[in-house]
Amino acid sequence: MKDKAISLLQELTEAHSVPGHEDEVRAIFVNELEDCGELSADRSGSVFCNLDGEGPRVIVAGHMDEIGFLVQNITPDGFIQFLSVGGWWEHTIIAQRVEIRTRSGEKVIGVVGSRPPHFLPEAQRRQLMSIDQMHIDVGASSRQEVEQEFGISLGDPIAPWSPFTPLQREDWFMAKAFDNRVGMAGTIQAGKILSGGARPNKIILAGTVQEEVGLRGARTAAIHSKPDVAIILEGPPADDTPGFSRAESQGRVGGGVQIRLFDPSAIMNPRLAELAIRTAREEGIPHQVTVRRSGGTDAGSFHLAGEGVPSVVLGVPSRYIHSHNSVIDVNDYLHMVSLAVALVRRLDDATVKGLTRFL
Template sequence: MRDKALSLLKELTEAHSVPGHEDEVRAIFVDELGETGELSADGNGSVFCDAGGDGPRVLIAGHMDEVGFLVQSITPEGFLRFVTLGGWWTHSLLSQRVEVRTKSGDKILGVVSSMPPHFLSAEKRRQVMPVDQLFIDVGASSRSEVENEFGIALGDPVAPVSAFTAMAKEDRYMAKAFDNRVGMAAAIQTGLVAGETDNRLILSGTVQEEVGLRGSKSAANFIKPDAVVILEGPPADDTPGFPRSECQGQIGAGVQIRMFDSSAIGNPRFAEFAIETAKREGIPHQVTVRRSGGTDAGSFHVANQGIPCVVLGVPARYIHSHNAIIDLNDHLHMVALATALARQLNEKTVGELTSYL
C-alpha cells in the first residue's frame, strides 16, 4: 500500500487540474479504476466508479481540483493578468513558478511577478501586493507572441509548479495540491483494496470544490448516495503561532475526523461511528472541530432529502500554496479508515445514521 500511495501522490500532485479544468486528475482516476467498476460522469465533469454490490449507496468522495488561476488578459507587452480560482493568500504568490495549459495541451512555464520593490515607495514595500497588481511573465515580448507562438488564450487554466519531493525526515513529503490530491489518492486506493462490501460502493472525484463546493451539488443529484465519506487535505495547525494544547491537526498524529466547520455540522452518529471504527481497528486519529473552512460535506449533507456525511482528512502544512507538507502515515491511516468504513457501512449501520423516529 505504501508504494502505491507514493506513486499515486506523485502523479496526482504533479497533475495540472484547477477548478473547471480537472481533466488530468480525472484521467488518472479513470486509468486506475477502469477495471474496478462502471465508470460515469455528470454534466459538470465529476467522475464516478460504481463498484457494484447490494445495499445502501455509499459514496467515497474526494475533490479533483486544486487552487489555481485563469488568464484574464494579455498586455501589449506580453504579460498575463490573471484571476484566482480558490483561496489564495497573496503573501505566497510572488516569484512562484506556474504553468499555463493551452487548448492544445502545451504547458507554458511562467512566474508570478510584480513591479520590483526597488521602484516602490517604502510604504508600498510594507504592504501586501493585491492580486490585480500582479502578473505572470512567460518570457514573451508581445501579445502577438503569447497568442500566436505560445498558443495562450484568455481563459486558459494556470496551475502552480512544484515537484513531489521527499524531505529529510522519513515519511515527510512536500508538494503542491495535497488539498486535495491526498483525498483523490485515498479514494482510488479504497476502491482498489475494499473488495466485496455489504453496500453499493461508489468512488468519486468531484469538480470545483475550491470555488464554492459546486461539483458536489450535481454529484449528489447524479449518484443519490445514502451516505458519503468525504476525503480531504485540510490545513495543519502544528506550526509556530498555534498553542500545542489546542492542536487538532498535527502531521504524523493520524487521520482527522472532522465534527464541524463553517460549511457543515457533521452527522454526529456518523462521526462517532468513524471514531469507534478507528479505535477498534487501531487506526491513529484526531478529532477536529474547526471554526472556519469547508468541504464538499457542505453541499452533500443538504442535497436531496439530506445525506449523512463524515469528513476524514490528512493534515497538511501550508495548503493553498506551492509547497505543502504531509506525513505519509496520516495518508495511509486515512486509506485504512475509509476502507474500514466502506466494509462496515451496511443496511443496518447506514439506516441508523438517519433513524430519527
Template sequence: MDVEKRKATGLQLLRQLAEAHGAPGCEQALRRIFRDTVSGPVRTDPMGNIIREKEGLAAGPRVMVTAHMDEVGFAVQSVTRTGLLKFVPLGGWWGHTLLAQRVCVRTQQGTEVLGVIGAKPPHFLSESEKEKVMKLEDMFIDVGASSADDVRTRFGIRLGDSVVPDSTFTPLFNPDFLLCKAFDNRAGMALTLHALLEMEGISHPNTIVGVGTVQEEVGVRGAQAAAYGVKPDAAVVLEGTPADDLPGFSEEEQQGALGKGVQIRILDPSAIMNRRLVQYAIKVAEAHNIPYQLAVRKSGGTDARAIHLSRTGVPTVVLGVPARYIHTHNSIIHMSDYLSALELVVQLLRSLDSSTVSGFTAYED
C-alpha cells in the same frame, strides 16, 4: 495487509495526482488518471464529475466516497501589450505566497508553458506599499513573450487558459514527509482511488460509489450535482485539511498535526457532520487501532457543504490528511496520516451495512 505495498501504491498515486494540472473547470488530467487507475465501468456527469459504482453484497446502502479533483489556480484574464499575462484567482490565495513563484499555463491545445509571477520590484515601492500584502490584480505572469501577438501566435495562450503552481513531488530528508503542490486535494483523491483499488478484492455489504468532483475550490459546485445524481445514503468526504501544528497555535488548539493520524472532522462553518456517523467512525478507528484526531473548525469548508444537504439530507463525515501550507506552491503531508486515513476508509466501507446506515438517521429521540 502488505504495509509496504500499500505505502508504495499510495506514494505512486500521490506523486501522479499532485503533479497533475487541474485548476477548477480544467480537471481533465485527473479524470484520465481516475479512469486509468480503477477497474470496471466509469461514467461522468454533465458537470464533469467522474464516478465508479461498485455493488457489493447488497444494492444498498449507497456509500459515496468522494474527493474533489481541482486545486487552487488561476485563469488568464488579459494580456498586456508587452506580453505579460494578467490573471484572476480560482480559489483562495494569499498574495504573500505568490511573488517570484513558477507557474504552468495550460493552453487549449494541451501545451504547458512555464512562467513566473511578477510585480513592481520592491526597489520602486514606497515604504507604505512595502508594508502591505500586494494585491493579485497588481501581479502578472511573465512567460518570456515579447508582445501580445507573440503570446497568442507563438505560445498559443488564450484568455481563460488555466494556470497552476509549478511544483515537483519530493520526499524530504525524512521520507515520510512529502512536499508538493495541491495536496488539497490530491491527498483526498489518492485516498479515493486507493480505497477503490483495495475494495476490489474485499467483500462489502453495500454499494460503493467512488466520485471525483470538480470545482470545489470555487464553491463546491461539482459536489452539488454529483450528490444529486448519485443519491447516496451516506457519504465519506476525503480531504487534505489545513494543519495547525505550527507557531501561532497553542498545543491544546492543535487538531491537525502531522504524524498523529487521520483527522475526523466534527464540524466547520459549512457543515455539521452527522453525529452518529462521526461516532461510528471513531468507534471503527479505535477498534482497529487507527490513530486519529478530532477537529472542530472555526473556518473553512469542504464538499460536505453540498453533499449533506442533497435531496432530503445525507449523513456525511469528513476525513482528512493534515497538510501544512495548503493553497501555496509547496505543502507538506505525512505518509502515516495518509495510511491511517486509508485504513479507516477501508474499514468503514467494509462495515457500513443497511442497518448501520439507517441508524444514522433514526431520530426517535
C-alpha cells in the same frame, strides 16, 4: 501499499487541474479504476466508479480541483494578467512559478513578477499587493507572441508549478495541491481495496469538480449518485506550526487521520462521526478529532442532497495548503485509507438506517 501511495500522490499532485479544468486528474482516476467497476460522469464533469454490491449506497469522494488562476488579459508588451479561482493569500503568490495550460494541452512556464526592493519605497514594501496588480512573465515581448507563438488564450487555466519532493525526514513530502490530491489518491486506493472483498453495501467512488469555488461539483454528483452515506476524503490545513497553540492543535502532521465533526459548511451526522471515531479506536488507527471555526468541504453539498445524506470528513493534515508548497506525512494518508475502508465495511443496512432514525 506505501510505495504505490507515494507514486500515486506524485502523479496526482503534479497534474494540472484547476476548477473547471480537471481533465488531467479525471484521466488518472479513470486509468486507475477502469478495471474495478462501471465508470460514469455527470454533466458538470465529476466522475464515478460504481463497484458491484448490494445494500446501502455509500459514496467515497474527493474533489479533483486545486486552487489556481485563469488568464484574464494579455498586455500589448506580452505580460499576462490573471484572476484567481479558489482562495489565495496574496503574500504566497509573488515571485512563484506557474504553469499555463493552453488549448492544445501544451504547458508554458512563467513567473509571477516581483519588483526588486531597490525600486520600492519603504512604505510600499509592507503593503499587500492584490492579484489585479500582479502579472505573469512568460518571456514574451508582445501580445502577438504570447497568442500566436506560445498558444496562450484568454481563459486558459494556470496552476502552481511545484514538483513532488521528498523531505529529509522519512515519509514527509512537499508538493502543491495536497488539497485535495490526498483525497483523490485515497478514494482510488480505498476503492481498489474494497473492490476485492465482501462488504454489505454498494460503493460509489467519486472525483468531484469545482470544490474550491463553492462546493459546486458535489451538488450535481449527489444527484447523479444518490448516496445513502457520504465519506469525504480531504486535505485539510494543519495547525501545528509557529503561531498556533500546540496544546490546542487538532490537525498535527504525523498525528494520524483527522475526523472532522464540524465546519461552517456542514455539521457531520453525529452517529456517523461517532462510528468513525469508534472504528478508528477499535482498529488501532491513529486519529485526531477536529471541530473547525472556518473552511468547508464537499460535505457541505452532499449532506443537503435529497432528503439529507449522513456525511463525515476524513482528512490528511497538510501544512501550508492553498500555496505552492504544502507538506504531509504519508503515514497520515495511509491511516486515512485504512479508516475509510474499515468504516465502509461497517455500513450495513441496519447501521445506515440507524444513522437517520429520529422517530
